Amino acid sequence: MKVSKRVLEMEESVTLAAGARAKQLKAEGRDILSLTLGEPDFTTPENIQEAAIAAIRDGRASFYTVTSGLPELKTAISGYFEKFYGYSVAPNQVTVATGAKFSLYTFFMSVINPLDEVIIPTPYWVSYADQIKMAEGVPVFVQAREANDFKVTVAQLEAARTAKTKVLVLNSPSNPTGMIYSREELLAIGNWAVEHDILILADDIYGRLVYNGNTFTPISSLSEAIRKQTVVINGVSKTYAMTGWRIGYAVGEPEIIAAMTKVAGQTTSNPTAVAQYGAIEALIGEQDTVEQMRQAFEERLNTIYPLLAEVPGFEVVKPQGAFYLFPNVKKAMDMKGFTDVTAFTTAILEEVGVALVTGAGFGAPENVRLSYATDLDTLKEAVKRLKTFMEG
Known part of the structure; x- marks a missing residue:
């Protein structure tokens, strides 16, 4: 075989x-x-565990949910964005998936056509490139040098841009380097992406894990134009010690979110119901x-x-x-x-x-x-x- x-x-x-x-x-x-x-x-924190157990005991976790996630979870995500991103999102701007990794996969499958190019600053998280290739896209690597704290510049991005460039992947704080782009750096990158109609895939999974007085700035919070050009990937795994629960989500413009939900509908269907109830408590419960x-x-x-x-x-x-x-x-x-x-x-x-x-x-x-x-x-x-x- x-x-x-x-x-x-x-x-x-x-x-x-x-x-x-x-x-x-x-x-x-x-x-x-x-x-x-x-x-x-x-x-996983006890309040989250107890919320999931309660959902099992009262029967709420026994059935399929809609593919894009429980309405209550979308509401919790919107509240989370109001608090930590400074703007709210509508239900049709949110889709929940079986982990942030699968959210990334559905994004690439939804927006990449054969030979579309995706710019990836290096060092990069290991699955970006192969997921892009699975979607028949072409990863284009731009080296973020240690001398610049592992961050790329607009000049480097412009040098890598071609007529086929479709997406820029931006992971801040970064896996594997742990470095964070400043507000000024992000604004320059965001405006460059808007000018050239390049989608920004903002992998924000480590946004709450910052140290020693450093600050995480979501690129999607900088302007309405940048927000419309950005799809945010996030989840509960890292912040809430819920890696095994497999709940990630994407926030962006309705057309792309609908496409991502469509891909999920033909692959995983809905994320595990009981994990969604745990994620609701994670986002709205004590912090x-x-x-x-x-x-x-x-x-x-x-x-x-x-x-x-x-x-x-x-x-x-x-x-x-x-x-x-x-x-x-x-x-x-x-x-x-x-x-x-x-x-x-x-x-x-x-x-x-x-x-x-x-x-x-x-x-x-x-x-x-x-x-x-x-x-x-x-x-x-x-x-x-x-x-x-x-x-x-």
Whole structure:
């Protein structure tokens, strides 16, 4: 039996592959510290759990919902946008999906025609490029340099623009770098996109996870013209420690939102009903727990960053948000005799039991990604082992 060319050409998710390898070695009895997955180590807040249990017990979670999501959840999302984005949205501007990743997929399937080009600043989250290829589009990579805090400029975007450019992907705070675009930078990018009729795909999933006085500005909040050009992707996974619940959503102009709902209707149908009831409580319920988790991530960042910077050959820009560090390890690889970053991360895993993610899958062949969405003791021990590896 032969599989499709589409699947043969598809890259495996490096983050999921690294996480799976770490779990396999743990199952074999190895002492493995995994810093691979972007997954909070906190359990879902109790008020959210209880709301979901109540929905099960009173029968509300037993049935299909409309494909685009419960009306009550759309109302909660609109309220969330009023509070954190500064504008409200109508029900026909919202569609809920089985995770933010699937929201991204339905977006690309809805707007990309064969050979349409999508600009992706690098380093980039691993699934953007392959989802674009699945939609028969062409990813066009623009390198965001470390010297500019991993952010692209309008001049770089203009140099990459062609008559086929359809979409710009913008992820701020960024996975994997954790860097945040300023209001001024976003305004310049947004106005450029409006001028050239380029859609903005704003991946805002880490917007609530910012640290040390930094501020997240949603590009869609800057002007009505930019808002009409933008589709926002967000969800409850990162902010509310709900990765397993698989609830994401998109907000944008009704025509695109309707198209995304149409794709979902022929693939997943509605998101899981009980998870939607949990998401309603997440968005409208108490937010103290969210702040407690954010403060914990901030403490981990401020503790682990200077320790990682002391590891020989590891050069790291301090992130402003999300929960990743993305050190440049070119010097470290040279010191240890490696020319390939994936081989370098494999050696670290096998020799000292620390699972990192190769930067190759993010379009950054001189970097590695580590997640600090785990406890401080594990993080400290992991960095200690990295130092041992480099000094051995």
